[in-house]
Amino acid sequence: MKEIYILGGKKLKGTVKISGSKNAALPILASTVMINKEITIKNIPELKDILTMLNCLQHVGKNVNFDSNTVTLKPSNIKTGEVSYEYVNKMRASFNLLGPLCMVCGTSKVGKPGGCNIGQRPVDFHIAGLKALGFKYVEEHGDITLIKPDEFDKKLYYSLPYKSVGTTEQLMSTAALISGSITVLENVAMEPEIIDLQDFLNKCGAKISGAGTDRITIHGVNELSGCEYDIIPDRIEAGTYILAALGTRSKIEVQNINTDHIQKLIQVIKSMGAEISGNKNVLIIDGNKKLKNLNIVTAPYPGFPTDLQPIISTVLSTVEGESSVNENVFENRFNYIGELGRMGADLKVKNNCAYINGVKKLSGAEVTATDIRAGAALIIAGLMAEGESIIYDANHIFRGYELLEEKISGLGGSINIY
Ligand code: EPZ
Numbered sequence: 494m495k496e497i498y499i500l501g502g503k504k505l506k507g508t509v510k511i512s513g514s515k516n517a518a519l520p521i522l523a524s525t526v527m528i529n530k531e532i533t534i535k536n537i538p539e540l541k542d543i544l545t546m547l548n549c550l551q552h553v554g555k556n557v558n559f560d561s562n563t564v565t566l567k568p569s570n571i572k573t574g575e576v577s578y579e580y581v582n583k584m585r586a587s588f589n590l591l592g593p594l595c596m597v598c599g600t601s602k603v604g605k606p607g608g609c610n611i612g613q614r615p616v617d618f619h620i621a622g623l624k625a626l627g628f629k630y631v632e633e634h635g636d637i638t639l640i641k642p643d644e645f646d647k648k649l650y651y652s653l654p655y656k657s658v659g660t661t662e663q664l665m666s667t668a669a670l671i672s673g674s675i676t677v678l679e680n681v682a683m684e685p686e687i688i689d690l691q692d693f694l695n696k697c698g699a700k701i702s703g704a705g706t707d708r709i710t711i712h713g714v715n716e717l718s719g720c721e722y723d724i725i726p727d728r729i730e731a732g733t734y735i736l737a738a739l740g741t742r743s744k745i746e747v748q749n750i751n752t753d754h755i756q757k758l759i760q761v762i763k764s765m766g767a768e769i770s771g772n773k774n775v776l777i778i779d780g781n782k783k784l785k786n787l788n789i790v791t792a793p794y795p796g797f798p799t800d801l802q803p804i805i806s807t808v809l810s811t812v813e814g815e816s817s818v819n820e821n822v823f824e825n826r827f828n829y830i831g832e833l834g835r836m837g838a839d840l841k842v843k844n845n846c847a848y849i850n851g852v853k854k855l856s857g858a859e860v861t862a863t864d865i866r867a868g869a870a871l872i873i874a875g876l877m878a879e880g881e882s883i884i885y886d887a888n889h890i891f892r893g894y895e896l897l898e899e900k901i902s903g904l905g906g907s908i909n910i911y
Contacts, residue, residue, distance in 0.1 A: 494885065494886050494887065494888050495887040495888055495891070495910055495911065496883055496884065496885055496887055496910070496911050497872065497875070497883070497884040497887045497890070497908060497909070497910050498881065498882075498883055498908070498909045498910075498911065499857070499872065499875030499876060499878075499881065499882045499883075499884070499906070499907060499908050500857075500880070500881050500907035501741075501855075501857055501874075501875050501876045501877055501878040501879065501880065501881075501882060501907075502854075502857075502877075502878060502879040502880065503741075503905070503906075503907070504741055504742065504743040504781070504905070505737060505738060505741050505743035505745050505876070505904040505905050505906055506743060506744065506745065506904065506905045507745060507746070507903060507904050507905060508745065508746040508747075508748055508903070508904075509734050509745065509746070509747055509748070509900050509903060509904055510748045510749045510900075511726045511727055511730050511731045511734070511747060511748065511749045511750050512536075512538040512562075512726070512727055512730060512749075512895040512896070513535075513536035513537050513538050513562065513723075513724035513725070513726065513727060514538075514685075514686060514689070514724055514725050514726060514727040514728065514729075514730075515538055515540055515542055515543065515727060515892075515893055516658075516684075516686045516727075516729070517685070517686040517689040517690070517724050517725050517727075518534070518537045518538065518543060518546075518724050519542065519543070519546055519584075519586040519589070520586065520589050520659075520662035520663075520666065520686065520690050521534065521689065521690055521693045521722070521724065522534070522537075522543075522546045522547070522550060522564065523546065523549075523586065523587075523589040523590050523593060523662075523666065524589075524593055524666040524669070524690065524693070524694060525550065525555065525566050526550065526553060526555065526571055526590060526593045526594055526597055527593045527596055527597055527666070527669070527670050527717055528566075528697055528717045528718070528719060529568050529569070529570065530568055530697075530717075530718050530719030531565070531566065531567055531568060531719040532564075532565070532566040532697075532719045532720060532721075532722075533563060533564070533565050533566075533720075533721045533722070534563065534564045534565075534566075534693075534721075534722050534723075534724060535562065535563045535721070535722070535723045535724070536562055536723045536724040536725075536726075537559070537562050537563065537564050537724055538562065538727065538895040539559075539562060539895055540891065540892060540893065540894075540895055541888075541891055541892045542584045542586065542892045542893070543559075544559075545580065545583045545584045545587065546584065546586065546587065547559055547564065548580065549576055549580045549587050549590060550566070552573070552576065552580070553571050553572065553573050553574070553575075553576065553590070553594060554569055554570055554571045554572035554573065555569055555571070556568070556569035566719075568719075571594065571597050571598060573598075574594040574595065574597070574598030574599075574600055574601035574602065575601070575602045575603070576590050576591075576594070576601075576602070576603045576604065577604055578604025578605075578635055578636070579604070580604070581603060581604040581605070581606045582604065582606070582607055584892075585606040585609065585614055585659070586659065587603070587604075587606075588603055588604075588605075588606050588616055588619065588659070588663075589659060589662055589663045589666070590603055591603040591619070591623070591637060591639050591663065592619075592623055592628075592639065592663050592664070592666060592667030593666050593667055593670075595628065595639040595640070595641050595667070596641065596667055596670045596671075599640070599641050600638065600639065600640045600641065601638070601639050602636050602637070602638045602639075603636065603637055603639075604635060604636055604637075605632065605635055605636065605637050609864065610825070610828055610863040610864040610867070611823045611825055611826045611828075611864055612823040612824045612825045612826065613824065616637070616659075618653055618654060618655060618657045618660040619657075619659065619660050619663050619664075620632075620637065621651075621654075622651045622653065622660055622663070622664045622678075623639060623663070623664070623667065625649070625650070625651035626645070626649050626651065626664065626667065626668060626671065626676065627642040627645045627646060627649065628640060628641060628642065629642065645671050645673075645674045645713075646674065647673065647674050647675065648674070648675055648677075649668065649671065649674050649675070649676040649677070650676070650677045650678075650679075651664065651676075651677075651678055651679070652678075652679040652680050653678065653679065653680045653681055653682075654680070655680070655793075656680060656681060656682040656683065656707070656793040656794075657682060658682040658684055658686065658687070658793075660682075661678065661681040661682040661687055661709070662682075662686075662687065662690055664676070664678055665678065665681075665687070665690060665691065665694070665701060665704070665709055665711060666690065666694065668711040668713060669694050669699040669700075669701060669711055669713065669714065669717065670713060670714065670715075670716075670717065671711075671713035672713045672714055672715040673713060674713045675710065675711070675712055675713070676710070676711040676713065677708065677709075677710050677711075678708070678709045678710075678711070679707065679708050680707055681703075681704075681707055681708065681709050682793055682794065683704075683705050683706060683707060683793070683794050683795065684793075684794040685705075685725055685728060685751070685753075685754040685794070686725070687704045687705065687709075688704040688705045689724065689725045690704070691703075691704035691705075691709070692704075692722075693720070693722050694717070696720040696722055697717040697718050697719065697720045698714055698716070698717050698718045699711070699714060699717060700712035700713075700714055725751060725754070726749050726750050726751050726754070728750070728751070728754040728755050728798075729798060729800045729801060729866075729893070730893070730894060730895075731747055731750040731754075731755060731776075732755055732758050732798065732800075732801045732804070733801070733804055733866075733869050733873070733894070734747050734900070734904075735747055735755070735758065735762065735776065735778050736758075736762075736801065736804045736805060736807075736808050736873065737873045737876060737904075738767070738778040738779075738780040739762060739765065739767055739778070739780035739784060739808045740780070740807060740808040740811070740873045740874075740876065740877045741780070741873075741876050741877055742780050742781045742782070742784075743780055743781060743904075744777070744778065744779040744780065744781055745777075745778060745904055746771075746775065746776070746777045746778075747775070747776045747777075747778065748774070748775050749774065750774060750775070750776060751773065751774065752771070752772075752773050752774070752776060753773065756795065757795055757796060757797050757798070758797070758798070758801065759776075761787070761789065761797065761805070762778070762780075764785070764787060765784045765785050765787060765812070766782045766783065766784050766785050767779060767780045767782060767784065768782065783813075784808075784812045785812065785814075786809065786812045786813065786814035786815060786816040786849075786851060787809075787816055788816060788817045788818075788819070789802070789805055789809075789816070789817070789818045789819065790818075790819040790821060791818070791819065791820050791821050791822055792821055792822070793822065799820060799821075799822035799823060799826065800865075800866050801866070802818055802820055802826060802866070803826065803827075803829050803866045803867045803869070803870035804866065804869055804870045804873060805818060806818045806829075806830075806833075806840065806847050806849060806870065807829075807833060807838075807870040807871075807873050807874045807877070808873070808877075809849045809851065810833055810838035810839070810840060810849055810851065810852065810855065810874070811838075811851055811852060811853065811854060811855060811877060812849075812851045813851045814850075814851055815848065815849065815850055815851075816848075816849040816851065817846055817847065817848050817849065818846065818847045818849065819845065819846040819847075820845050820846065820847075821845070824845065826866075826867075827842045827845075827847055828863040828864070828867055829862075829863065829867035829870050829871060830842055830847060832860035832861060832867075832871055832874075833855075833860075833870075833871075833874055835858045835859075835860055836855040836856055836857065836858045836860065836874050836878050836882070837852055837854070837855050837856045837858075837878075838852060838855060838874070839851075839852050854877075854878070854879055855874055855877050855878035855879070856878050856879050856880055857875065857878045857879060857880030857881045857882040858878075858882055858883075859882070859883045859885065860874075860875075860882060860883070860884055860885070861884070861885045861886050862884055862885070862886045862887055862889045862890055863886070863889065864889050865889050865890060865892050865893035865894075866893070867889075868884065868886075868887060868889045868890035869890055869893070869894060871884050872884060872890065872897075872901070872908075875908075876901070876906050887910065897910070898910050
């Protein structure tokens, strides 16, 4: 497991370029099993989770090349509809291959994802949705087997019990190839990554509308074509660096972003007293202000993103006064609180809400990362803290942040990875 050494307590400066979105790329890559034509997808971050997904695609028979942030898929026949638990255990998003593989092979078998450090992460909404579309499923020995019906109803409908991102992506991709049927999905997730998936599939000849609203309509087609596509910027990586500027009371420039995707964050940091300027694709954040405490509630998009919850809590840990951060999406996303406490932060968690009493300064310490975003929060805490911090189990962090050492060093942060 890698370790990250940070010497904190100094301001950041300069510019950071944001990479393509991991959470947009993963469902798009999963959907390519349904396309037997040449596909080129650009702006894909070189991250462990992406490599895991590309390994899944190669495992089922796709001809994959990944070079300079571009994935090229050549026409190739799918040779198996089975994805073992080994892949899904490494990365939950592999489960999104279940429906698309079933559309191509007639039946598919994918390991059921286990939980992770932020929660149990069940897939009951995925299964209920696929059943509503007419699929049969069998669950045994930890695997889900999906069977395509001989015929689909002409009108298909499913209202999600929760605005689940993965469920929305799985059902939208699968229904794209239910030729001759109209599928209406309601109470769907509205994240920018859902819109990116719709735009990719439509560029491949799908007929999908409504992504970004709470109802998506899919007119199934017989076949999808190839295309060239660019992945949207990673709004969570952008939010991480924007909040790093606030935590270290610095002024930095963040490039290659889409500010439409981070409106809630912009509203929050403005209310904290940060000054921002720039345009749709570049943001200049001046966090060198006396920041104001506040209360945050996470929610599905366009609410405050749960993936930035550990990071805003870290920033608030040195903002004078009492703040609170209420986690409404995952049941166990405060594992980092104890680690921040080791650095001198004063936070307590009760009923899935962190109550934060701002302290003057954090002090460097040895801490352990438990998941991607908790790890990112500890890096920011290390940059904020006086003295040296060592972050153990740092491999988690590299699943979600490309060129981490280069980007933080480029902002003047003192970071070394061993
Ligand atoms: C996606 O996960 C993201 N991952 C997560 O980012 C993100 O935190 C999450 O959406 C919420 O925005 C990817 O896009 C690869 P959900 P996903 O289905 O699709 C419950 C990161 O750090 N649920 O919207 O798994 C679930 O347990 C990751 O990049 C069910 O109960 O999220 C959770 O409490 C972490 N049954 C809530 O819904 C289901 O069948 C939201 O889950 C599905 C989900």
